[in-house]
Amino acid sequence: MEHLLAMLEATAPAQYLRTSRWVYAGVSGGHVLGIALLVGSVVSLNLRLLGFWPATPLQALTRVIVPVAVVGLALAVVTGALLFSVRATEYAQVTFLQVKVLLVALGVLSAVLIHRTYGLTLEGASQERRSWHAVISIACWLGALVCGRLIAFAVD
Amino acid sequence: MKTLAFTLALVLGLALHGGALAHHGWAWTTGKNVDLAGVIKKVSLGNPHGILHVEIEGEDWTVEVGQPWRNERAGLKDGNLAEGVKIRMIGEPSADPAEKRLKVERLFLGDKEYILYPDRD
Numbered sequence: 416m417e418h419l420l421a422m423l424e425a426t427a428p429a430q431y432l433r434t435s436r437w438v439y440a441g442v443s444g445g446h447v448l449g450i451a452l453l454v455g456s457v458v459s460l461n462l463r464l465l466g467f468w469p470a471t472p473l474q475a476l477t478r479v480i481v482p483v484a485v486v487g488l489a490l491a492v493v494t495g496a497l498l499f500s501v502r503a504t505e506y507a508q509v510t511f512l513q514v515k516v517l518l519v520a521l522g523v524l525s526a527v528l529i530h531r532t533y534g535l536t537l538e539g540a541s542q543e544r545r546s547w548h549a550v551i552s553i554a555c556w557l558g559a560l561v562c563g564r565l566i567a568f569a570v571d
Numbered sequence: 572m573k574t575l576a577f578t579l580a581l582v583l584g585l586a587l588h589g590g591a592l593a594h595h596g597w598a599w600t601t602g603k604n605v606d607l608a609g610v611i612k613k614v615s616l617g618n619p620h621g622i623l624h625v626e627i628e629g630e631d632w633t634v635e636v637g638q639p640w641r642n643e644r645a646g647l648k649d650g651n652l653a654e655g656v657k658i659r660m661i662g663e664p665s666a667d668p669a670e671k672r673l674k675v676e677r678l679f680l681g682d683k684e685y686i687l688y689p690d691r692d
Contacts, residue, residue: 432618433617433618433639434617434618434639435618435639436638436639436640439618439619443619501617501618501619502617505615567595567619568595570620
């Protein structure tokens with residue numbers, strides 16, 4: 416593990432990002448954009464699943480929100496990996512980051528499970544099933560966001 | 572609905588609590604400069620923060636220097652901040668005296684001064 420992390424730190428992108436000013440800032444900004452797209456869309460859909468805006472058809476909403484969330488997640492994961500690579504050994508030991516990765520995995524798992532069973536629109540899911548997913552999903556993504564932010568305050 | 576409200580409150584609480592641990596900016600410092608000298612024991616430069624461990628009168632201090640661009644602008648070259656180098660630092664310490672942490676505004680290596688934050692005294 417140590418060896419892998421050291422190898423990651425030695426890669427060309429990691430070395431470049433370690434000293435660059437604007438590219439590092441850009442990647443960091445891209446990470447924020449990814450989180451904004453992901454969390455903004457996921458929270459909106461989850462509130463709908465909990466019963467907000469009942470007049471808005473789930474089919475129309477999911478058609479917009481799911482792709483936006485997926486793009487946001489992809490952007491956040493790619494930029495997140497780049498930011499991690501800069502100080503991989505150090506970050507790997509940060510509890511907030513470990514918890515965050517776990518929450519992201521759970522959030523993704525919850526989404527994959529419900530969409531795999533009920534399709535993109537989730538129309539077949541019972542209210543109970545929807546509520547369970549929505550609460551877990553909101554907790555995971557907001558929790559991941561908070562843990563992610565706290566990494567900056569935990570690392571020396 | 573109750574679970575949701577609880578979750579949101581928990582998350583918000585954590586987020587607000589996090590602010591107290593901050594070392595971004597200057598909110599956590601005393602607001603007054605100190606002048607300290609010691610020997611660099613450990614160097615960790617590069618994004619997002621440059622950190623030195625400096626032994627000052629037998630104590631290990633965590634010393635925040637600049638990001639790479641700031642150190643470079645100050646005139647510091649690769650290898651200037653290295654283990655074993657004597658350093659004099661002027662900056663603000665943590666408002667919590669138990670926390671041996673200093674954020675450097677300018678520093679001296681020998682007689683040469685390097686100014687990280689030109690707009691601060």
